[in-house]
Every structure is written in C-alpha cells, then in structure tokens.
Amino acid sequence: xxxxxxxxxxxxxxxxxxxxxxxxxxxxxxxxxxxxxxxxxxxxxxxxxxxxxxxxxxxxxxxxxxxxxxxxxxxxxxxxxxxxxxxxxxxxxxxxxxxxxxxxxxxxxxxxxxxxxxxxxxxxxxxxxxxxxxxxxxxxxxxxxxxxxxxxxxxxxxxxxxxxxxxxxxxxxxxxxxxxxxxxxxxxxxxxxxxxxxxxxxxxxxxxxxxxxxxxxxxxxxxxxxxxxxxxxxxxxxxxxxxxxxxxxxxxxxxxxxxxxxxxxxxxxxxxxxxxxxxxxxxxxxxxxxxxxxxxxxxxxxxxxxxxxxxxxxxxxxxxxxxxxxxxxxxxxxxxxxxxxxxxxxxxxxxxxxxxxxxxxxxxxxxxxxxxxxxxxxxxxxxxxxxxxxxxxxxxxxxxxxxxxxxxxxxxxxxxxxxxxxxxxxxxxxxxxxxxxxxxxx
Numbered sequence: 001x002x003x004x005x006x007x008x009x010x011x012x013x014x015x016x017x018x019x020x021x022x023x024x025x026x027x028x029x030x031x032x033x034x035x036x037x038x039x040x041x042x043x044x045x046x047x048x049x050x051x052x053x054x055x056x057x058x059x060x061x062x063x064x065x066x067x068x069x070x071x072x073x074x075x076x077x078x079x080x081x082x083x084x085x086x087x088x089x090x091x092x093x094x095x096x097x098x099x100x101x102x103x104x105x106x107x108x109x110x111x112x113x114x115x116x117x118x119x120x121x122x123x124x125x126x127x128x129x130x131x132x133x134x135x136x137x138x139x140x141x142x143x144x145x146x147x148x149x150x151x152x153x154x155x156x157x158x159x160x161x162x163x164x165x166x167x168x169x170x171x172x173x174x175x176x177x178x179x180x181x182x183x184x185x186x187x188x189x190x191x192x193x194x195x196x197x198x199x200x201x202x203x204x205x206x207x208x209x210x211x212x213x214x215x216x217x218x219x220x221x222x223x224x225x226x227x228x229x230x231x232x233x234x235x236x237x238x239x240x241x242x243x244x245x246x247x248x249x250x251x252x253x254x255x256x257x258x259x260x261x262x263x264x265x266x267x268x269x270x271x272x273x274x275x276x277x278x279x280x281x282x283x284x285x286x287x288x289x290x291x292x293x294x295x296x297x298x299x300x301x302x303x304x305x306x307x308x309x310x311x312x313x314x315x316x317x318x319x320x321x322x323x324x325x326x327x328x329x330x331x332x333x334x335x336x337x338x339x340x341x342x343x344x345x346x347x348x349x350x351x352x353x354x355x356x357x358x359x360x361x362x363x364x365x366x367x368x369x370x371x372x373x374x375x376x377x378x379x380x381x382x383x384x385x386x387x388x389x390x391x392x393x394x395x396x397x398x399x400x401x402x403x404x405x406x407x408x409x410x411x412x413x414x415x416x417x418x419x420x421x422x423x424x425x426x427x428x429x430x431x432x433x434x435x436x437x438x439x440x441x442x
Contacts, residue, residue, distance in 0.1 A: 010269045018349075038130040040284055041189045041277040042224060047196035050224075054194060054363050057084050057129070058093055063205040063336070068307045073323045078206050079308065080198060083316055083342030087149075089268075090198060090340045091185070092122030092333040094220060097194030099126055112180040114171040116142045116164060118268060118341050119185040124155035135180065137171040139164055143345055160423065165272075186220030187275025196224025197296070202336050202419050203232055211237035215318035215340050216249050216289065217269030219278025225338070226285035239291040240282065241318040242269060242373045243297065249274040249282055250289040264399040265297045268315030268341055293320040295359070299324050300347070302320025302356040304339065361419030363392075365411055366426070369435035380410070387425045390415040411439070 026408050061081045069077045082090040099111065112135030120136045127134035128171040138147060138161060151157045160170045175182040184191060198221075203209060209312045212229055214222040222240050229236045233418040242250055243266045251258035252274055274282075282289075292300075300317035301326070319337035323330060357363040370376045377396065384391055393413040416422040429436045 042192045042227040047228040050193040051197045053100050054096045061202050063202050073327040074332045078336050080202050080338045083339050087121040087125050088342040089118035092120040094191035095098040095122035096126040096192035098190045098191040104180050109179050111183050112171050113183040114168045117146050120150045123183050124150045124153035128154040134403045137167045139167045186218030187277050189300035192220050192224040195221045196228040199225040209336045212336045213239045213319040213322050215269050215315050216240040216242050217271040219274045223278045223281035230285050238286045240286050241322045244291045244293050246270045253283050265314030290322045295322045298352045311342045312339050313341045316341040338414050361422040363405050364422050365413045365439040367411050367437045369409045389425050
C-alpha cells in the first residue's frame with residue numbers, strides 16, 4: 001500500500017495552526033457557477049467523445065484514498081495519479097485527442113508544438129505512435145533531460161529564444177511556412193476535452209466527490225475537468241490553484257493587473273498569458289482560484305514523496321499545496337486532487353526534500369561563537385553528544401570574519417529528531433555561555 005505508518009501528529013498540529021490564519025485566496029468575481037452551458041467551448045459530450053477516442057492508448061490511472069493525508073488535513077482526500085502516465089503527465093490525453101482529429105493530409109504534413117516540457121513529450125510520443133511527423137520548438141533554457149526525452153520520441157526539436165513567447169512565435173511561423181498543424185498546449189477545445197477525461201475517471205471511481213482541486217497554468221486541464229464534472233454533478237465545487245509568482249488566470253478573471261515572473265518550482269503552470277477559450281471556461285465554471293507560495297509547493301512535493309511514495313513535480317503537487325496553505329475551507333469534504341505530473345529534475349527534488357527537513361528542524365546549521373583556544377571545539381561537541389545530535393559537517397572559521405583576532409566561530413550542520421530536539425540543544429548551548437545563531441533555511 002502507499003500509506004505511511006509514520007506518526008504525523010506533530011505535522012498535523014502544525015497544519016491545524018496554519019489553517020486558522022488568513023490566506024491569499026483570489027475569489028472569482030462571479031455568481032455561483034452552475035452546470036456547463038452548451039455554448040461554452042467544451043461540454044460533457046465533448047469530453048465523452050474524447051474518452052472514446054483515446055481510452056485504448058491512455059492509462060486509466062489509479063484514483064486512491066490517502067488515509068494519512070486525510071488525517072492531517074481533516075478531509076477525505078482522493079489522489080489521481082496522472083504522474084503514472086507513460087510520459088509522467090496528463091498532457092498526453094489532450095495531445096492525443098487533438099492528433100486523432102487530423103485529416104489524412106494533415107497527418108502526412110505533420111504537426112508542430114511549442115513547449116518546455118510535458119506537452120512536448122505528449123505530442124512527440126503519440127505523434128510517433130501514429131506515424132505523424134512532429135516538430136517541437138523549445139526555449140533554449142529547457143532542461144537537457146526534457147529535450148532528450150522529447151527527441152527520444154522521434155520529434156524534430158528546435159531550441160529557440162529565452163522565453164516561451166519567442167518559442168511560440170517561431171513555432172507559429174514554421175507552422176505557416178511548412179503547412180503544419182499547430183497543436184496548442186491548452187487553448188484548443190480538443191485538447192481541453194482530452195484533459196477532461198480525467199474527471200470522468202475520477203467520478204467513476206469516487207462518484208460522491210464534493211470538490212476537485214486542479215492546477216491552473218494556461219487553463220486547459222481545469223477547463224476540461226470542469227466541463228465534465230459540472231455536466232455530471234452541477235453542484236460540484238471546482239477550485240483552481242496557481243503559483244503566487246504566476247497568478248495570470250486569477251488576474252484575468254478578476255480583472256486586476258499582475259506581474260507574472262520568477263523562477264517557480266511549478267514551472268508547468270508558470271504561464272504568463274492564459275488562453276481565451278480557457279478563460280471562458282474558468283469564468284463560467286470555476287468557484288475559486290487559490291494562490292500558493294513556493295514554500296507551500298515545496299512542502300506538498302515533500303509530503304507526496306514521504307507519505308505516498310510518489311514523485312510529483314511542482315505543478316503536480318499544486319492541489320495539495322492549496323491544502324498546505326489553508327485546509328479549513330475543505331474540512332469534512334470529500335476532495336479529489338490531481339497529481340498532474342511527475343517530471344522533476346532529480347537534483348531539484350533532492351534540494352526540495354533537504355529544504356523541507358530544514359524547515360521541520362530535522363536538519364539545521366548553527367553558527368557558534370568560540371574562543372580561539374585549544375579544546376574549545378571539543379567542549380562544544382560534547383554538548384551535541386549529550387543530546388544525541390548527529391553532527392554532519394563542521395566549518396571552523398578564523399580568517400574571514402569580523403570577530404576580533406582571538407575570536408572564531410564554527411558553523412555546525414546537524415541532524416535532529418525534530419524541532420523540539422533542536423530547540424533543546426540550542427537552549428543547553430546558550431545556558432553554558434555560547435553565543436548561538438540559527439542559519440535559517442529559505
């Protein structure tokens with residue numbers, strides 16, 4: 001089973017305190033949404049047709065209850081593991097549905113897409129399966145592993161520009177010059193309908209879900225999901241989640257200006273300009289858009305790995321990050337969360353996990369002022385031994401410091417059981433006359 005037997009009582013207490021605090025929630029300026037309208041770009045019937053078209057080539061991923069996360073957040077939480085698709089992302093659903101609607105002439109000419117990651121792999125993989133030539137334009141800064149994975153599916157990969165907008169412009173130009181079909185990553189009804197098949201599967205597995213919490217980048221996923229869910233259950237609550245650094249859809253729906261910039265862990269939803277069609281869907285069908293911080297995204301990635309033993313990228317963990325940010329509105333509800341992707345660089349994942357250990361007090365770096373005399377470091381480390389604290393690294397500095405010539409300090413990196421264990425160590429050090437400062441994690 002996926003569920004951890006670790007006692008999470010301390011973590012539960014921390015989240016209970018956090019949920020009492022006000023949080024950054026962008027309420028959509030609209031009346032309470034009702035069932036999907038037939039004049040919207042995507043309807044339940046569109047999603048059902050997409051399901052029939054793609055179901056033999058797409059994994060019906062597990063939708064499982066997380067007992068531990070349910071206990072922590074006080075809600076019944078069901079997780080849809082889209083990170084178990086072949087390309088480790090939901091994106092291939094929409095890409096495949098779009099490809100299956102090409103004419104014979106369009107198939108022979110080929111397709112082109114712009115993407116820095118999951119959409120690129122979804123298009124490249126299924127185009128290769130169907131014998132359709134594919135060209136993918138990616139920004140120059142795209143991680144090498146994603147470039148290699150996309151090229152590995154047989155696509156022609158072109159690296160161009162520093163930003164997605166530059167890559168998009170070139171892709172559009174090549175599409176026109178070479179008579180290729182441009183496969184948009186989100187603002188296409190067929191792509192949206194393909195993504196919406198996730199909701200059909202979730203509601204078949206758990207018909208009495210109260211609420212779906214869905215990441216928003218350009219809006220393709222939540223548009224398709226909302227169309228299907230509202231068509232089946234008109235009173236279903238639909239909550240979108242965006243990174244604080246990229247609140248583009250929230251800004252567009254509510255009508256305020258937002259600066260979308262920064263290096264977000266959730267690069268999969270770091271979209272500056274949402275789609276026009278997806279905007280119509282979100283405005284009509286989505287109840288709220290919640291903004292989450294980078295620290296909340298990091299914690300969500302860590303929780304999914306430590307509790308569910310599943311790897312999620314930042315965007316894939318956004319739904320859980322919304323609960324990390326504020327769980328109280330969802331207490332007692334039956335929630336569906338989509339782990340939309342698992343393509344995260346291993347070095348970045350390791351860094352996220354270590355930073356989370358530091359926030360929990362299980363890893364720490366202490367700066368201790370010492371007298372520069374024999375045996376001083378020995379006496380300090382004995383205190384660490386008394387508390388059974390593991391010393392990982394010691395950096396002893398005499399030269400590059402503003403302390404007097406006879407002064408020095410040591411940076412000591414330690415591993416403890418928890419925050420209380422760390423606090424006990426610091427209290428003892430200070431009671432014995434040592435000047436101790438915690439070097440905080442980000």
